Amino acid sequence: MTILIDKDQVIAGPTLVPAAHDLARDAGAELTIGLVNNMPDAALKATERQFMKLLLAAAGSRRIRFHCFSLPSVKRSPEAKWHVESEYSNLSDLERGKFDGLIVTGAEPIAPELDQEPYWRDLTNLIDWAKINTRSTIWSCLAAHAAVLHLDNIERRRLPAKCHGIFDCGVVTDDSLTRSAPAPLKVSHSRLNEIAESDLVQAGYQVLTRSEEAGVDVFVRQYASRFVFFQGHPEYDALSLQREYLRDIGRYLARERENYPRLPVSYFDAPTEEKLIRFERKAAHQRHPALSNELPALNLRADIGAGDAAAVLFRNWLRYLGADADASMSVR
Template identity: 25%
Template sequence: MPINIPRELPARETLKKEKIFVMDEDRARTQDIRPLNILILNLMPEKEKTELQLLRLLGNTPLQVNINFLRTATYQSKNVSNYHLDTFYTTFDMVKSRKFDGLIITGAPIEHLEFEEVSYWRELQEVMDWSVENVTSNLYICWGAQAALYHHYGIKKKSLPEKYFGVFNHDISLPTEKLVQGFNDHFLAPHSRHTTVSAEAIEKHPELTLLSKTDENSPFIILSNDRKNIMITGHLEYDATTLRDEYERDVKKGLDIAVPVNYFPNDDPEKTPPNSWRSHTHLLFSNWLNYYVYQETPYHWN
């Protein structure tokens, strides 16, 4: 089934070429189907790239999904046009009276700041607090996951001596959990971050389950025991070339950046990197939409 997105959204044509089933609002209104309403708070600087990455995944399930993009009112993005934001995004004040089936909060390149130093931190806290009563299931990615762990559960992030950068192996501690249904016992996923959270702190927290971590004991998928919040510290949504783009960007800036781990063939940046995490990414998003959103959300919100 399709995702329902605005007709003029730039990602639409790319999705159609990739055979992702998209639908505009006029056709969606003629179908007697209860679509899922998903809100995406996109904090990434290159918003159009992130839109496309997430829409690919949300459009690959049997469910009809309405997408609403949310931006911060307290910070103006410098990497996307005002026209794009005004046309395809809304602010929290415009949606806080509504109910949503799912909420995705992305990462953001602001790890060097303490949470309270982030210009839109109070706004983000308001969104997270609002989601407790107004959203069925929340999915937090990278910095968004660290923000949720801090805000909801009091778990602080900590700086790493060097960037955790590359494609890493992960295991699963609870293979019967529906979120990872169909996963291999070991799987690959990309990370790109300067901070982490303590696996021990998560494992000791009475409200959390550490569902997956890397071979280096770095937390990856964290699930709240009420199944309300899912925190993913890496970037399963990344394209095959996203880490390469980040690496080349940092090299051009003259930064002391290592080649991403286990990413380029033979660690050669001149070679094309493969996508070794795509199947598990689609599984996770499909499982989330089905088991944590569709199967749990009310047909009629009060």
């Protein structure tokens, strides 16, 4: 399914675009971008909306033809499978089309190693295709880890504790992608593993941003396509980390996980953190799913700036994608 994103449009979902918009190719410069959305079922629809809103905020007056895909080998519930089959384009259409840019998300791991995942062959085929068939591709979170493993055999490393929260990241390399970026960039991270900066540099990757607490954030490598890697989640909205944290509390209370989740870093305000610490103590003694009904009201810090840094980075990414299109328009 094709969606046309422009500055006058409110994006609610991938089906809510008037058919007439599909005829507006000659109204100005356009970019064709695909999202290969492999996120878990619970986050599937939220992820497509978040990326559409992020692109809408970054596009300015430029129009974007936006296509959603998902790897067919990602395991889905019947409901999520129906959504993908009825609302998304077939992955085979990706190879037949001409895409300026591609965004690829991670999937929920179910195997001990990435190269043992059921979707591994589909994903590596996509990586190889994107190298020569896009102007630039973004690999987000687990997809970034999978891509560098396939491309350069760089293994990710297990963290002693989950990297989860809003982290201040600084620009360490001058690059068009980070031009006019706020200082610091506040970025959402949510992962159990990391890629070591030393491994990336040794293999020829260029690190653009990093956090003292979370490590490498954005890094790049040039092939025929410019590959951009995010260890974090640029698409996350203000409540994404809260939803994950509450999900993990629920799994702990239901004894689906052994350890109580840590508080997201620099996310909740101080009074909320105090309430949640007291709730954790209670949960350790009264571990039962019904206890989730006693969770306190949650308030976020006022300075989390969710999405602000990502909007700048994606605006610069779209400018990179559109450089050739703008040049061709200027000589008409």
